[in-house]
Amino acid sequence: MKTIKNFFLTLAAITCFTACEKDGEKIYLNSLEPGDLIASENTVMLTQKNSKQIVLSLAWTKDALTVSDPDMQAPDLTDMTMQVSTSEDFSNSITESVETSLSKAYTGAELNTIAKNLGATPNVANSLYFRVKSSTGNNMKPVYTNTTVVSVTPYSIDMSVGYILDSKQEETGNSLYSATSNGEYIGFMGATSWYNYYLREGDGTIWGNDGVSGTAFLLSSENTKWNFWFPALSGCYYVNVNTNKKVWSALYISNLTVNGDIEGEMTFDRPNMRWTMTFNAAQAGNLTIRTSGTGQLYDYSTGTDNSDSDTNPGIATSIAFAQNGETLTFGQQPGDIIINAPAAGECTLILDLSNPKAWKVEVESGNEKPTEINPYVYLPGVDDAINEGQNWTFDNKLSLYDEDNLSYAGAVNTGSQWGYQIAIEDGNWEDVYTLASGDAYQGTLAFQSGTNLPAPAEGLYFFDISLKAQTYQLTAIGNEIYYSGANDDWTLHTLTATADKGVFSGNVTIEKASEYGIQIILDTAWTYKFGGTDGVLYYKGTNITEDAVLAPGTYTLTVDLINRTYTLK
The missing domain is CATH 2.60.40.3610 (Immunoglobulin-like)
Structure with missing residues (x-):
C-alpha cells in the first residue's frame, strides 16, 4: 500500500520542478472526488447450483488526483477498498477487500460467504450495502462512492457435511461428516484402486492434495491443488479429512470378524457401503455380538506408493465397533452390540456405513448377499463381416473399469453387417442392451429394445460404455x-x-x-x-x-x- 510519505515525496518533486520552470507561480494538487458505483443486479437468489457462477458484478469510477497546471500530471496514489455491510450507514459489521481495478465480480459461493460472515439470515432476502472507499494515504480523509443496495437471499451453509466430488469436481452423492462443524470430516468410503476425489465444504471451499509430488496426504484449497487419491488397495476405508491441520488419512479395513452369540467373517459390499454376513438363527430374539478387525493406516508418513506390496503395507491398526443407542461408534476397542433376529433360520447381519451421520447395524431375514457385478460385457455381431462363416459370437468383450457407474471399455476390431448388441452375460441372448438413440459412434442405450446398435465403419475402435448412464461412445484408433x-x-x-x-x-x-x-x-x-x-x-x-x-x-x-x-x- 502506498503511504502518505510517498505522496509528499512525489508532491515535493512536482513543486521542485515547477519552481525551476515557472518561478513564482503556485501549483495546486486537487483532492479526490467521490466516484459512481453501479451493480449489475438489484436482487440475487443464491443456491448451491449457482455457487460457481458469476451472480453479481459491480463497477465504479474514480477521479484521479489532478494538478492545477495542465502541463503537469499527478501520480496515481489511490487505494481502493470494497466495503459491504448489512446497514446503510455501515455501522454494523463490515467486510472489506482491497481492489486494484474498477470492477468486481462475485460468484454465488463468494457472495454467500460474505452474507454468512455479515450475519445475514439464510433463505430470506437480506439487504447488502456496497460502496468503495478511496484514499491517498493513511492520514488523509477517505472519500466514498454512492452506496448501492442489493437484495441477497443466501442459502444455509452447513459446515457439518463435506461433499465428495469426483476428479472433475462434480457431485458423487457421497459425503463425510463433521459433528461439531470444526473442519474435521470423517466417514467411510468404498474406494477402488487409486480412486481419486475432492472434498467441498458447505461454504464452497474445495480441498484437494497440495499439488506437490511426494506429499499425498497434505491438503490445499488453492487453484494449484491436485485431487486426493487412495492407495492401490480396493475396499473399505475410514477417512479423516482435517481442513484445519491440512492433512487427511485413509485407514484401509481388510477384514471384520464377528464374535459372541454368532461368529463368522463379514464381506464388504462396496457399492452399497456396508459389511454383511449370513448366519442361522436358532430362534427369533436378541443376540449379543462384538465386531473387530485389522486395518492399514495410510497418511503423510506412509504415502500411497506400493501400498499393495510388502514395501509399504501401511501402519497396522486394530479397528472395532461399539453400540451407542441406535447407532454405532468406531474405534479400536470392541463393545457389546445387541442385534435382533426377526425369525429363526437364515438371516443376514448388515453393518451399514453409508450414512456418515449414523452408522447402523440391522438383521434381515434371508440371504442378502451383495449384488455381483459382471467383470465383462460382450458384443455379439460386432465383427460378423470380417469373420466369414461365423455366426454371432461372444468372443469380443469389454472390461469393467468403474463399478459405481457400471462402465466398461476396451479396443475391438469391428466389421459388422447388421449392427451389434451389448450382452451382460456370456451366452445370454435375452439380457442385452441395444439402441435408444444416436449413431454409430455415440448415443444412448435401451435394455431389450430390439433395435441393434448401428455398425461403425470397419476398423479398430475404443469402446466406452456405461450401463448405469446407458451411454456408449466409440473412438477410432489410428496407426x-x-x-x-x-x-x-x-x-x-x-x-x-x-x-x-x-x-x-x-x-x-x-x-x-x-x-x-x-x-x-x-x-x-x-x-x-x-x-x-x-x-x-x-x-x-x-x-x-x-x-x-x-x-x-x-x-x-x-x-x-x-x-x-x-x-x-
Missing part, C-alpha cells in the same frame, strides 16, 4: 499410440501398429526406474490411458512398473489392445 513416463519423461513416444490388428510396438530405452511408472496413451489429447500389472492392461489402471527391475538398456514394448496384454522385454 500410432503412445507411451509416457519411462525415465520420468512425460512426453509422448510413438508405438506403431504391427501386422496384427490391435497390436502396437516400439523401442523403449530404460535409463532408470520411473518414479510413477509407464502409461499407455491412445491419443495426443491424453483422453484414453491404460496402466498394467503382470502383463495385463487395465483402462485407467495403475501404471506399468516393470521398468523398475530392468537393467539400463533398450527394450521392446508391445501392446495388444484387443487382448489387453503387454510385454516389455
